[in-house]
Amino acid sequence: MDEAQGTASRRAAMRLLEAVLRKGLPLEAALDVAARDLERADDRAFAHAIAAEALRRLPDLDALIDGATKKRLPDDAKARFALRIALVQALAMGTPAHAAIATVLPLVEGGPKRLVHGVFGALSRQQAGLPEVPTLPARVGDRWERNWGATVAEAAARLLAVPPPLDLCFAPVAAPEMEGLSLMPGHLRLPSRTAVAGLTGYGEGQWWVQDVAASIPARLLGPGGGRTALDLCAAPGGKTMQLASAGFAVTAVDASQSRLARLKENMARTGLAAEVVVADLLKWQPPEPVDAILLDAPCSATGIFRRHPEVLHRVRERAIAELAEGQAAMLARAAEWLKPGGTLVYSVCSLEPEEGEEVIAAFLAARSDFRVVPVGPGELPAEVPTPNGCVRTLPGLWLEQGGADGFFIARFTRS
Structure with a gap:
């Protein structure tokens, strides 16, 4: 990679960090604009990797910067962004120090350029390093420790230190033809950074990528046997494929046409079928009630922080409260579409009780015709926590095997 190419990747990484920390955008949503100057896929991937690693280690990077400056740099100062990018490469990504700083300096001019060079040089001479276990942002660590205890918060920090493994989900009739760790039936875990496209069975549609915790909601609906099912907020489709492969007649609904x-591409690759509807579920309704509903509601996504570390920095308490209101509205509306005796599963990939436990408590208080169907013996591995009959996966579950995403899942039936 020549100097011009190297600087272009760092410029894209800086734009990504600014999009997350200044504008509150998800990394994936900001990538196309931030990497608009990059033609090569590996340059785009490198820019994304720099930004993601910086977000994983942001409190520790900022502590180093603050310890090496006489006057604290503003949070949104370009010099701070440049130092974050240079330091995370040199200290966490194996980039030689001279390359890390040389490709960043062109992004700052004048006084900031001298400042960035001086601070980076001082930290290099001190042989500064980052802790093995990253520090969670203070408000996140405090919130999770308050809600779940110090052990869970510590496990979350440990999970930030390493890329998550690759989880594959198989249709019931497709037996895996590769070696890996199976945490439950139809699941296989491979090492992190495993290339997807070259794996056995990809082209044949034998499996799809889906975190092991994300596969639980659809599992709790059981075998389909031709029953009708709605997969609400369905994209990108992992749960739709699970339901279709289990024998449900599925209608997948999502407001995002692009997602x-x-x-549709995943369904075509796997040879599975579902009716696909582009609609806002607060305005849409099915032609008739159905046997099963899976509502994987839009949420803060704090439970998927391992793959999306930006959620640690962009999600505030006010947003959590607003999302919980939307989830309650979606659950109330979806409940009307369930046949008596049918099954409804509500799930969120959130570690916030406001979006999980509190939403269903209010729902049950308002709907005497619904009750929780507890997870039964043998439905899930014994180590999966099922408080009050619901599922709550937290950092620490399967920690030594690579962890799992944070989810809350509740199953109801209607009388």
Whole structure:
């Protein structure tokens, strides 16, 4: 990679960090604009990797910067962004120090350029390093420790230190033809950074990528046997494929046409079928009640922080409260579409009780015709926590095997 190419990747990484920390955007949503100057896929991937690693280690990077400056740099100062990018490469990504700083300096001019060079040089001479276990942002660590205890918060920090493994989900009739760790039936875990496209069975549609915790909601609906099912907020399609492969007649509903395009591609690759509807579920309704509903509601996504570390920095308490209101509205509306005797599963990939436990407590208080169907013996591995009959996966579950995403899942039936 020549100097010009190297600087272009760092410029894209800086734009990504600014998009997350200044504008509150998800990394994936900001990538196309931030990497607009990059033609090569590996340059785009490198820019994304720099930004993601910086977000994983942001409190520790900022502590180093603050310890090496006489006057604290503003949070949004370009010099701070440049130092974050240079330091995370040199201290966490194996980039030689001279390359890390040389490719960043062109991004700052004048006084900031001298400042960035001086601070980076001082830290290099001190042989500064980052802790093995990253520090969670203070408000996140405090919130999770308050809600779940110090052990869970510590486990979350440990999970930030390493890329998550690759989880594959198999249709019931497709036996895996590769070696890996199976945490439950139809699941296989491979090492992190495993290339997807070259794996056995990819082209044949034998499996799809889906975190092991994300596969639980659809599992709790059981075998389909031709029953009708709604997969609400369905994109990108992992749960739709689970339901279709289990024998449900599935209608997949999502408001995002672009995300549903990916769902259709996955369905075509796996040879599975579902009716696909582009709609806002607060305005849409099915033609008739159905036997099963899976509502994987839009949420803060704090439970998927391992793959999306930006959620640690962009999600505030006010947003959590607003999302919980939307989830309650979606659950109330979806409940009307369930046949008596049918099954409804509500799930969120959130570690916030406001979006999980509190939403269903209010729902049950308002709907005497619904009750929780507890997870039964043998439905899930014994180590999966099922408080009050619901599922709550937290950092620490399967920690030594690579962890799992944070989810809350509740199953109801209607009388």
